[in-house]
Amino acid sequence: MSSATLPHASRTVPAREGPTRQVARYLAHTTYEAVPEATRETAKRLLLDGIGCLLAGTRGEPGRLAADAHAAMAGNGRGGSVNSGGPATIVINGSHAMARDAAFVNGITLYSVGVNDIHKPSGSHPGGCVIPAVLATGEWQCSSGRDMLTAMIAGYDIMGRLGRAIIPSHRNRGFHPTGTFGAFGAAAAVARLLALDDWRTASALGIAGSQAAGLKAFQSDGSLTMIFHAGRSAQNGVEAAVLAQQGFSGPHSVFEDRQGFLAATSDESRPDMLTEALGERFEVDATTFRPYYGCTLTITASGATAQIMQRRREANPEQIARITVRTHPIVEEEVGDDNPQTLLAARLSMQFNIALVVCRGDVLVGDVDDTLLHEPRLRKLLPLIQFETDDSMPRYGSVITVQFKDGSTERAEMFDPKGDPQTPMSWDDIQTKFVKLVEPLGDRPSALELVQMVRSLEHTDGPSLMARIARFADPSRRRP
Incomplete structure (x- = not known):
């Protein structure tokens, strides 16, 4: 048999259609009109939030390192200012590359x-x-805003459903869900943008299954592989969908196979969660916005600490004798670090995030730089912050008690932070966060123009949106 006949031969469909094929059919046939308007609006707010983070990230080192690595592999040397050629924009330096590589950086x-x-x-x-x-x-594809929004919603769906199927077993085995589920989510979104049929979409998911990877070992030393996982997932998703578009096959039972993703990466799974109410319940609606710096396990502590510091505006860090944070035991296990040595370790440190709020007086929406990592006032607070673990506490809840040297105490608790689906951030909230994130890059009117472009996404397209993003990121391209 010649290699040219392999894609056709692999189109044999099993007698019983499993979750992978059901998901593929949903992805291939879902439409903009099939998504409720409220869900589309939530997706737009998430898109604006992501673009704000992308623009803010152009001021940081990880994105620059990724751009430099891409430039080196393209033969352009360090700096990445020379275009390697391609239809997609790398925002941090304005160069152009293949879509897979732009997605990575x-x-x-x-x-x-x-x-x-x-x-x-x-x-x-x-x-x-x-x-x-x-x-x-x-x-790259000159996609319409409507198609991009539909693809984004589909990608979020697959990542969320995979989590419902194998969390917590998957995470407990040491996998980082952003890296593992992300490859599938990106592949699903790109397959939808490329208008792949059922068979090719199933293959894209199958290919993504051999790319899905990401270990939580970064928590031991604050290394950058956590951040790498998102870029690699985005890159792998583009690559998987394009390979499938060209006829490259992947297993059409990648989720449910006895040697497939669920079995290989978890001890317990619920395959039914992949298809339950598929096309009726959307995981975009279950996604949380983050108004606070830190990781998911620290944001309620940051919010509760902020409430205390707002009540005691006259207080300063030197007046604090002790801070107790009551949380579920898993929180101390995962984010208990009173001596973080890298910025990523600081983000994953409960103590650092609480001390940061005490010193700043409020939670942050922006990034943290090296000057704060070893700021003396903040560092003195770290050993004063102690855990009080409680099995009855929800995983994402926190109760903060601050004891002052004058003998007074303040207490605050937070279980549903602003941004959760039950306490959502409005367009005004997201716009405020977006403007704060991108203020160092450009003027407020230009930022608000970008907000409006995303809010009316149906009336634009991929090249126009990326051109506006790139112009905002590059001072030489901004509108006077």
Whole structure:
């Protein structure tokens, strides 16, 4: 048999259609009109939030390192200012590359900021994986805003459903869901943008299954592989969908096979969660916006600490004797670090995030730089922050008690932070966060123009949107 006949031969469909094929059919046939208007509006707010993080990330080191690595591999040397050629924009330096590589660099840049969205049921950050893939492919394919929005919603769906199927077992085995689920989410979104049929979409998912990877070992030393996972997921998703478009096959039972993704990466799974109410319930609606710096396990503590510091505006860090944070035991296990040595370790440190709020007086929406990492006032607070673990506490809840040297105490609790689906951020909230994130890059009127462009996404297209993003990121391209 010649290699040219392999794609056709592999189109044999099993007698019983499993979850992979059902998901593929949904992805291939879902439409903009099939998504409720409220869900589309939530997706737009998430897209604006992701673009804000992408732009803010252009000021940081991880995105620059990724751009430099891409430039080196393209033969352009350090700096990445020379175009390697391609139809998609790398935002941090304005160069152009293949869509897969633009998605990689932009994914790392976006995810590096630490305030992008979180889908709590899956423990993954879909925006860091899906949005860069959609932006790069949408620019390359000249996709309509409607198609990009539909693809984004589909990508979030797959990541969220995978999490519901195998969390917590998957995470407990050491996998980082953003890296593992992200490859599938990005592949699903790009398959939808490329208008792949059922068979090719199933193959794209199958190929993504051999790319899905990401270990949580970064928590041991604060290394940058956590951020790498989002960029690689975005890149792998583009690559998987394009390979499938060309006829390259992947297993059409990648989710449910006895040697497939669920079995290989978890001890317990619920395959039915992949298809339950598929096309009726959308995981975009279950996604949390993050108004606070830090990781998902620290944001309620940051919010509760902010409430205390707002009540005691006259207080300063030197007046604090002790801070107790009551949380679920898993929180101390995962984010208990009173001596973080890198910016990423600081983001994942409960103590650092609480001390940051005490010193700043409020929670942050922006990134943290090296000057804060070793700021003396902040560092003195770290050993004063102690955990009080409680099995009855919800995983994402916190109760903060601050004891002052004068003998007084203040207490605050937070279980549903602003941004959760039950306490959503409005357009005004997201616009405020967006403007704060991008203020260092440009003027407020230009930022508001970009807000309006996303809000009316149906009336634009991929190249126009990316051109506006790139112009805002590059001072030489901004409108006077």
